[in-house]
Amino acid sequence: MAEKAASVKGWPTRTQVLIIGAGPTGLTLGIALRQRGIDCLIIDKLPAPLPWSRALGLHARTQEILAALEVLDAVTARSLKQHAVSVYGDRGPLFSLDLTVLDAPYPHVLSCPQTEVEECLAARFTALGGMLVRDCELMDFSQDEGGVEARLHWAAREQFLRADLMVGCDGAASRVRDLLGISFDGERYPDHFLLADLDIDWPLARDSSHGFLLGDGALIAIPLPDGWRLIINQTDDEDLAPQLDLTPFRDRLAQCDAHFGGETPVLGEPRWLSRFSIHRRLAGRYRRNRVLLAGDACHIQSPLGAQGMNTGIGDAFNLGWKLAAYLQDNGDGRLLDSYEQERRPVARQMLAAVDLLSRSSFARAAPLRHLRNGVLRFAGSRPQLGARLVRRASQLDVNYRGSPIVRASSGAYAGRRQSGPEPGDRIPDAAWRAAADGRPGRLHECQRGGAFQLLIQLPGSNDLDHAAVLAVYALLSRLPEEFGHLLGIQIMASGSVWPDKLRDLLDRPAPGAAPGLWVAEGEGVTRQFGDEGQLWLMRPDGHLAFRGPLTDADELMHYLADMHRR
Numbered sequence: 258m259a260e261k262a263a264s265v266k267g268w269p270t271r272t273q274v275l276i277i278g279a280g281p282t283g284l285t286l287g288i289a290l291r292q293r294g295i296d297c298l299i300i301d302k303l304p305a306p307l308p309w310s311r312a313l314g315l316h317a318r319t320q321e322i323l324a325a326l327e328v329l330d331a332v333t334a335r336s337l338k339q340h341a342v343s344v345y346g347d348r349g350p351l352f353s354l355d356l357t358v359l360d361a362p363y364p365h366v367l368s369c370p371q372t373e374v375e376e377c378l379a380a381r382f383t384a385l386g387g388m389l390v391r392d393c394e395l396m397d398f399s400q401d402e403g404g405v406e407a408r409l410h411w412a413a414r415e416q417f418l419r420a421d422l423m424v425g426c427d428g429a430a431s432r433v434r435d436l437l438g439i440s441f442d443g444e445r446y447p448d449h450f451l452l453a454d455l456d457i458d459w460p461l462a463r464d465s466s467h468g469f470l471l472g473d474g475a476l477i478a479i480p481l482p483d484g485w486r487l488i489i490n491q492t493d494d495e496d497l498a499p500q501l502d503l504t505p506f507r508d509r510l511a512q513c514d515a516h517f518g519g520e521t522p523v524l525g526e527p528r529w530l531s532r533f534s535i536h537r538r539l540a541g542r543y544r545r546n547r548v549l550l551a552g553d554a555c556h557i558q559s560p561l562g563a564q565g566m567n568t569g570i571g572d573a574f575n576l577g578w579k580l581a582a583y584l585q586d587n588g589d590g591r592l593l594d595s596y597e598q599e600r601r602p603v604a605r606q607m608l609a610a611v612d613l614l615s616r617s618s619f620a621r622a623a624p625l626r627h628l629r630n631g632v633l634r635f636a637g638s639r640p641q642l643g644a645r646l647v648r649r650a651s652q653l654d655v656n657y658r659g660s661p662i663v664r665a666s667s668g669a670y671a672g673r674r675q676s677g678p679e680p681g682d683r684i685p686d687a688a689w690r691a692a693a694d695g696r697p698g699r700l701h702e703c704q705r706g707g708a709f710q711l712l713i714q715l716p717g718s719n720d721l722d723h724a725a726v727l728a729v730y731a732l733l734s735r736l737p738e739e740f741g742h743l744l745g746i747q748i749m750a751s752g753s754v755w756p757d758k759l760r761d762l763l764d765r766p767a768p769g770a771a772p773g774l775w776v777a778e779g780e781g782v783t784r785q786f787g788d789e790g791q792l793w794l795m796r797p798d799g800h801l802a803f804r805g806p807l808t809d810a811d812e813l814m815h816y817l818a819d820m821h822r823r
Contacts, residue, residue, distance in 0.1 A: 268416055269388070272298040273584055275407055275420035277395050277433050279306070281371060282552030282569035283426035284378035288326045289577025291385035292707045295584055298418070299387065300409065302394040302427075309529045310371030311452065313479055313486065314339070314466075314563030317356075318652035318683070320363040321799065322574045325704040331377040336369035337482045341465035344633060345516060346626075347472060352633040358644045361653055362686050362701060366466075368480055371566060395432050398423065400547050421584060423548045424576070426569075429536070431554035437545045443538030443608075446559065448474075448490040448619055450533050451505055456484045456525035459517055468618065469513050472626065475618050476509045477561070484528070488560070490619050501530050535559050537612055539604055543597035551576060556604040559615035564607050567652055572600050578707070578797035587743060587821045591662060599657040599681075610649070657681035657800055662820065666792075666805025666812040676787025680804055684795045685785040688778040689749060698775065700747075703795065709744035709802065710795040711736070711813075713772070717751040717788030725790045728807040732792075733772065740817050744794075746772035751788055 274290055276283045279301035290297045315323070315332065323329040342354040357364045379389060393411035400406070405423040409416045425433025434441060461467050461478060469476040477488040489509045503524055511521050540555040552569030576596050582588040617629045636642050648654050656679075657663060663680035678684060686701040703710040713729055729748070736746060777783065786793070792813050794803035803816050 268411070269298060269418065271419045272296050272388075273421045274298075274580060275300070275405065275418060275423045276426055277301075277423065278426035278428060278552070278554070279303075279375070279379065279389055279391070280426060280428065280552065280569070281312075281374050281378060281566050282573045283424070284375060284382050285322070285326065285570045285573035286424060286426060286551065286577050286580075287382045287387045287389075288328070288378065288385060289574060289707075290581055291382065291387045292326070293578065293581035293585070295581050297387060298420075299382070299389045300393040300395065300411075301389070301391050304392040306372055306375055308372060309454075309531070311531075311533070311560055312371040312374075312563070312566035313368055313481070314567070315367040315369055315374070316563065316567050316651045317359055317361045317363045317365070318655065319567045319570050320367060321361070321686075321701060321704075322570055324362075324701070325574075325707075325799065326378075326381065327705060328377050328381045331380070332369055332374055333367060335373040335377070335482065336367040337463065337480055339366040339368055339464055339466055339480065340364075341462070342468070343462075343465050344468045344470065345513075346470055346630050346633075347512075349515075351470070351630055352637040354643055354647050354650075356647055356651075358640075359647060359651055359653070360685070361651070362699070366563070368466075368482065370481065374566070395427075397436055398548070405547050421547070422580060424580075425548065425550045425554045426552045426573070428553045429538070429557045431550065433548065434540060434550055434554050437548060437550075439545065439550070440541035441538045442541065443536055443557075445534055445536045446615065446619075448492055448534075450535065451489050451491065451501070452529070452531045452533065453487045453503065453506055453524075453527045454481060454484060454529040455487070455503075455527045457487075457522050458525075459522035469509075469516070470618055470626070470629070471509070471512050472621065472623075473512065474509065474621065476506075476513065484525070501532055503527060503530075535615075537608055539601075539608055543601055544593060549576065549593070549596065555601070556608060558608050558611045561615050561618060562611050562650060564611055564650075564652075568604060568607055571603070571652065571655065574798050575600055582821070589822060595660055595662045599660050602659070603655055653683060656683065663801065664803050664816055666803070666809035668809045668812075669805045676789070677785065677791065677793070677804070678801045680801050682801050684793070684799050684801055687781040687785050689775040689782065690778050692750075692774040692776050697778070701799065703745065703747060704797070704799050706745060707797055709797060711744055711746050712793040712795060713746065713748045713807070714782075714786060714789075714791040714793060715748065715750040716790040716807075717783065725807045728790075728810045732810050732813075735814065739814070740821070743817070743821060747775060748772050749775045749777060749782065751777045751783060 273295050274297040276287055276299040279299050283299050287297050287299050323332055340356050344352040393409055396408045396410055398405055398407040404421045407418045425431050427433055463480040467478040474490045479486045487506050536557050538557050543550050543555055551572040579592040583592050620626050658681035660681050665680050686699055688699055690697050790807040792805050796802045
């Protein structure tokens with residue numbers, strides 16, 4: 258590196274985590290770190306956020322993440338809720354997905370432009386004490402055993418910054434990825450795409466996105482909070498007019514006249530017109546020593562299915578708690594290794610699914626279109642299949658079952674099928690009420706603390722056997738002293754277990770223990786978790802780290818000790 262120049266007054270010379278890129282991924286990561294007290298700096302080479310963005314949809318799982326970041330209310334206020342996806346062919350409806358069938362807190366998609374999402378995230382990040390510097394570009398960096406030395410260009414001069422770790426959230430043309438020499442393999446789709454944001458006078462429902470799969474190409478219509486977004490595809494050998502206008506959109510809409518009573522809808526003046534191409538690419542790796550990648554720097558794909566921004570936010574939420582634990586001496590390098598081990602397979606599966614969706618949607622050959630339409634009609638006639646597709650698209654089914662940092666106890670699978678999530682699965686939400694005062698609550702609210710949460714589920718019976726009582730008492734005695742700074746404790750019973758019996762259990766002396774005491778509301782907990790005595794350890798990102806029966810409490814203690822060793 259060049260000799261260091263003197264820093265501009267007020268410029269920091271050190272931070273724990275340097276984040277390159279102030280998009281949704283980088284800002285999510287910054288919030289997750291600041292929630293845990295980690296010093297971090299976000300830089301972005303643009304002097305101001307772009308006024309336009311292609312990313313729109315926020316799925317159910319992403320809304321859970323935004324709730325944990327305490328930013329969902331702000332985003333929802335700027336959004337339009339979509340409750341369905343409707344697909345049409347040349348001759349009428351083909352397929353419809355009902356998003357409200359999701360068994361989740363947010364059974365809908367939020368239509369919210371990326372610019373609005375970024376503004377909400379940036380406000381939350383700075384409110385938590387985070388520092389965001391724009392018009393600042395990463396030139397290069399070096400790393401050693403102790404950290405990363407970054408050379409930046411800001412305020413018309415060189416600046417140098419030392420960080421313990423650095424994360425490249427700088428998009429498809431990632432400077433960080435290029436400097437690391439990491440491959441970005443994949444291909445460009447043969448079509449190019451035109452996009453228009455505008456008002457339209459037509460009868461289509463605004464609580465649904467609409468796709469018209471036509472012989473000459475597709476037309477996608479997505480409701481915006483203040484209008485509509487139209488996207489059409491064209492082959493590269495079609496005439497590319499030097500001046501982009503609405504003519505291609507009117508021509509494509511004319512092919513849909515039958516859907517609008519024989520009259521082509523009237524298009525308003527466009528607020529934004531754009532031409533773009535799309536790629537499918539995946540980074541060869543997500544980490545090299547103390548520098549990591551996230552979001553579009555790792556994976557890019559077709560916009561169909563609205564998976565890109567959601568997957569990037571998921572990357573950051575997975576990574577944030579791991580970086581914090583590592584920097585606070587609550588875990589070793591396995592935490593950093595597990596980020597790629599967990600998230601790269603998610604991106605690979607997502608790319609394959611979106612690729613299939615895109616190629617089938619944009620098919621022009623008659624035999625392929627007939628086959629596709631037949632498959633869609635069949636799926637539309639099978640509600641259970643539609644529900645599975647909705648759940649997959651919502652990212653609620655993303656799991657880390659093969660991760661080396663999740664575990665089931667030796668007694669978890671004692672020769673019979675177990676109820677509830679498996680290690681690595683997202684923990685389902687459920688309603689409960691406080692045993693002390695009847696205050697209502699939800700399990701997912703525990704994520705907002707940013708720590709591990711141990712859910713001690715008592716058996717769904719009035720008889721708490723001696724072994725279960727001893728196990729709970731032992732945990733309440735040991736956990737606060739050994740791991741109290743790392744996790745919260747929640748004790749949950751079904752409605753059939755009287756709160757006074759639980760209070761009798763908790764009245765026994767247990768030094769330092771102050772667990773929450775909850776009673777399940779309705780049948781949600783039993784349906785999601787079964788009714789046996791169980792230990793469920795929820796990670797800060799809402800996925801299951803450990804499960805086992807109450808009698809395997811010692812194995813839980815060993816797991817915690819192993820995970821948080823240095």
